[in-house]
Amino acid sequence: MAIQYSEKHTDIVNINVGGTIFVTTMKTLKSVQDTRLSGISTNSAEFIAGQNMYFFDRNPELFSSVLDFYRTGELHLPKHVCGAAIRNELEFWQISSSSISDCCVPSLFKFEDELEVTNNLRRQFETKSVDYTREQLQSSKWNRIKSVFWNVMDKPSSSKLARSYSILYMLFVMVTCVIFILSTHEYFRVPIKDHVKINETHSVSAYTYLLMQHNNNPKVALLGSSDLRPSLYFLDKVCAVFFILEFFIRFVVCPIRSDFLKSWLNIVDLIIVFALLLTSIMEFFHDFYTSKALLWLFLIGRGVIILRLLRLFRFAKHFSGLKILYLALRASFQELGLLCLTFIITTSLFGALVFYAEFYEPTNFENVPIGIWWAIVTLTTVGYGDYYPITVPGYFVGALCGMCGLLLLSMPIAIIATNFNDYYNQNKIREKQINRKKDIFNKIKKLFSNKNIVNVIHMDGIQAGSPKCNGRARTPRVHELDPASETEPTTTTPREINVAFRKAGAKVLASNRQ
Incomplete structure (x- = not known):
């Protein structure tokens, strides 16, 4: 940029920005204080004494907007220029971003939002997993052997063997979950032939005893007085042994064992291992059902085993769609919090309204908590039909509650969908860049x-x-x-x-x- 003073008009300033001449006055430059142009003088580092000129090598297109800001007091930005270039120019000319006019602020904010989305994607997809360092691999042969096991068990994309193992692992997870589901049906269970003495002269079967002890609850009696069929029992124990060995092997070959249990998935695995050991020991001793405490402990242990499905999230890091969904939900955290708050207020309001609307019906909506349950079912458009208004005031409350439910659910879904679309589009661009680099790299290797x-x-x-x-x-x-x-x-x-x-x-x- 060059600034040259005219001999006849000392207040006129000729500004050369990247080869383009701009003419203004010193009074105009002084109109906005605390900026780079307002503080220029012959003592500035950019001053060229021989030519009586100031030189700045900057973008002349953006300088037109900067100079108009000194002339009119309004800073308008070109729509086709990248937000990063605008921000860099404003920083160079020492102009605050708060001076941007309201009509042009979205263009800068859009760039900042896209930059935040890109940075979040980079952090999510390029997070380094626990791995062996070069020094550890060079230190001993045992570490190199452990590294092979670790890559196979924790990095499905590292080799064909690792991918095969991940498929085998998922099959074991699905099989054990199917066995758990089938174990609740009486067809896949065989009764225990034990009998329990209720007095000195009479004894009953374990099933009848549990019915007597648990208010004729057939579910408790079935699970407590029967075993799986031998084939399913054997398959279940094979899966249990596989998961226990898999957990301990991964713990042994982990490069940093102190970080192993910092992962919530490994904590879930540890809980499942304890549940498997506990239920296996209790099943070995068939008389656990005689104690209510031991029976409930067994049922809780069996219920915890369904957490095996969470093991599939170990492989979620290799599927970009799940990561994008997670990022979209995290970006919508404030909106989801507002939705929960609004939902609590709305359900409490309509729960109380329907209670008083049906106040003269003695058998309908006996209390406000039942009204809140009805409001939750109605707002979410589920409608179980266990409770419903039967009076005219109740009909009006029900209609209003249903319409509020539609509005309440539509707003956050639109926000989450917008965030998901932003992350999805940015990730497509990111994947294209990666594929382009890989293509170039493959050609270079040739x-x-x-x-x-x-x-x-x-x-x-x-x-x-x-x-x-x-x-x-x-x-x-x-x-x-x-x-x-x-x-x-x-x-x-x-x-x-x-x-x-x-x-x-x-x-x-x-x-x-x-």
Whole structure:
């Protein structure tokens, strides 16, 4: 940028921004204080004494908006310019973003929102998992063996064996859950032939005894007085042994055992292991049903085992759709909190209203909690039909409650859908960039014939890794075959290989454009 004073009009300032001349007055520049242009003088670092000129090498297109801000006091921004460029220019000219006019604020905020979405996606998808360091792998052969087991059991995408193991793991999870579901049906259970003495002369079956002890509850009596069929029982124990061994093996081969139980999924696994051991021991001794406390402990242990389904979330990190849904829900946390608060207020209000609307009906809505239950069912458009108004005032309350439910559910769904769409679109762009880098990297690899070079691709760029010899990393100079010639391999450093890769990448891009 150059500023030149006219000899006849000393107040006129000629401003050269990136080769474009702008004419204004010093009075105009002084109209907005505490900015870069308001403080210019012949003592400024940009002043060129020989030409009586100030030079700033900036974007002339954006400077038009900056100069108009000094002239009119309103800062309007071009719609087609990236928000990052606008923010950088405002920072350079020392103009606060609060000076932007209301009509142009959304363009800057849109950029900030997109930047936040991109950063959240990067943190979510590029989170580094627990892994062995190079020093640990080089320290002992045992660590290298544990690393192989860890990659197979915790990283399904690391190899074909790991993918096969993940499929096997999911099959075990599904089988054990199916067994749990079938175990509640009497067809898949066989009764225990034990009898319980109720006095010195009479004894009854375990099923009858449990009915007597638990108010004729057939569910408690069935689960407490019968076992699984032998085939299902054997399959269930095989699954139990598999999960127990799998948990302890993963704990042994984990690179950082102190971080192992910091994962909530590993804590769930530990609870399930204890539940499996507890129920197996209690099933070995068939007389646990004689004690109510032991029976309830057994039933709770069996119920905890259904948490096995949560094991499938261990593989959720390899499915982008689940991660995007999680990010969308987290971005809508405030809206969901407002929904819960509004829902509590609305259900309490309509619960009380329907109670008083049906006040003269002695058998309908006996108290407000029943009215709140009816309001919850009505607002969520479920409508069980166990409670409903039967008077004219009750009909009006019910109709109003139903309409409020439609409005109450539609608003947060729209917000969550918008957030999901933002994350989904940004993730599609991110995946295209990754695939583009991988495509370039694969083409670059074809340009090099030296098989000893180990190349590593990162999400943020492409770089060459160090070669390996006999399974141990080394750092001597490596050999590179120039793809453009038939000469012998030349000795280069890894840094030179990176430079060669970048040049080759540029050639690939140029060929794609052609």
